Amino acid sequence: MACADLVRTGDAARHRQIGSAEPGPSRLADHSRFTCLTVSDYDLAATLEGGQAFRWQRCAEGWAGVVQQRWVRLARVAEGIFAETAEATSDWSWLAKYLGTDEQLTDVLATFPADRPLQSAVTACRGLRLLRQEPWECLASFVLSSTKQIVQIQQIIGLLCERFGEPVPVPAGHRPAFAFPTAERLAAVPESELRACKMGFRARYLRAVAARIAEGRPDLRALPERPLAEARAALLELPGVGPKIANCALLFSLGFRRAFPLDVWVLKALRQLYFPRRRVTVRGLQEFSDTHFGPNGGYAQQYLFHHMRQRAGRAGRVATPIPRA
DNA sequence: GTCCAGGAGCCAT
């Protein structure tokens, strides 16, 4: 389906095409609840459901979620990504930044090493992108992620937002939606109420991290400007934040594309594909990953992660092997 | 029932 068709089915009266906005007084007339971000090489399903973000739900047409304080519905169309919001806006740059539609995927892929396992993952997951999430939501989400399956993380965060997040406007016919609760708010929630969101032992960590972030140590907004090692060290000071969660926050929300989160899936992938029948420690694999995969190593990591998971979840137990290095 | 999930902190070697 074309973008214009989707817009017409929604609200033909205030239709605006991206790229047609001219600066000047007429700009106000361009306010709309709809737009189309032009992009190619973008796999929305893999990007929104691939374990970077946990708030996107499939709906009748596409995915519904909340970015910053706004409800958004996204759908893949021929020209790129169709988007609907609850309230009219003329500036869609927040969404383009979140989705990374302005970045050339081929430029990123060109920095990857040419080894077989990674190239095979890139071929299988063509169009997978990294989002640029809001840092607090991202950090808090991954504090809640430890030894949890992605579906459970989604459930926990859903309950958390529903109970402690501010409601956001939603178009008629859609389920209610909520902003991610602020650090200040969560710092004030009793641990027992957090545990009631099914997060178990992570409740203590979440509350403690919320308190620290609320008082500005560290100031998440300042971290992107600091060197990677310093930004990482600042995150590692937080209770319940170790190397993996710190790297997730650095990679998915703070702009450090070199940060390489090592979770159980990626560990398995590295051992199996790059060091078969050799005994390599986590520390060794982290050092290998930090150097081998280059300046966009974290991006490469996402391809390995997604490829492994797809392969494992497919057609019973018949796993097609990934070629080794 | 058993194993495992986008881990981290703590303690004994």
Added chain:
DNA sequence: ATGGCTCATGGA
């Protein structure tokens, strides 16, 4: 430095 144990909870 390194390895094992514990922390809740639910899916497979």
